[in-house]
Amino acid sequence: DQQVKQNSPSLSVQEGRISILNCDYTNSMFDYFLWYKKYPAEGPTFLISISSIKDKNEDGRFTVFLNKSAKHLSLHIVPSQPGDSAVYFCAARTNYGGSQGNLIFGKGTKLSVKP
């Protein structure tokens, strides 16, 4: 059973508008949540993270929101740019048992930003 879920495989947004990528998780023991971006033929690159004790973290055009009661996080990109077109992975870090520090990834959401 997937502990980190990205239910939208793809998202298309017009340049300049807001992109909202969503992620749900099932395990309340995760201590950090992260977003990675992946271009074709490249490895994932870290984008932004949030501690489980926070509800918002902002870095330039990227903001991550965490709703612990709903076990939901989202990544907002404002304004969206064509260069943001990539696959975005949500990940959660375990902090329990023998798997401390391991990341569990969602399947990814492919974002297309149209000019």
Next chain:
Amino acid sequence: ETGVTQTPRHLVMGMTNKKSLKCEQHLGHNAMYWYKQSAKKPLELMFVYNFKEQTENNSVPSRFSPECPNSSHLFLHLHTLQPEDSALYLCASSQGAGGYSGELFFGEGSRLTVL
């Protein structure tokens, strides 16, 4: 040199072949990882090494054999693979197991095709 380098980038092998994937990190990190990315699946953690010691083996079949001679190098030895093992194999590193806040640095991946 880029942070995490993987070779080869592409590999085609028969089911009876023996080959190896290589990963090298130039970031001074002490933890290294192998992840597998199959089509339409989340990134799956395979192995974790922290200070050259294997700390995680995520129920990976023995036809995959990792080796970590030092904190900068990680190998994945492959033998008698199956066609379903065809995937993108990603190496990553971090400062400490799980990184400071979960941040991993990924290589560009080795695309493996098993015929």
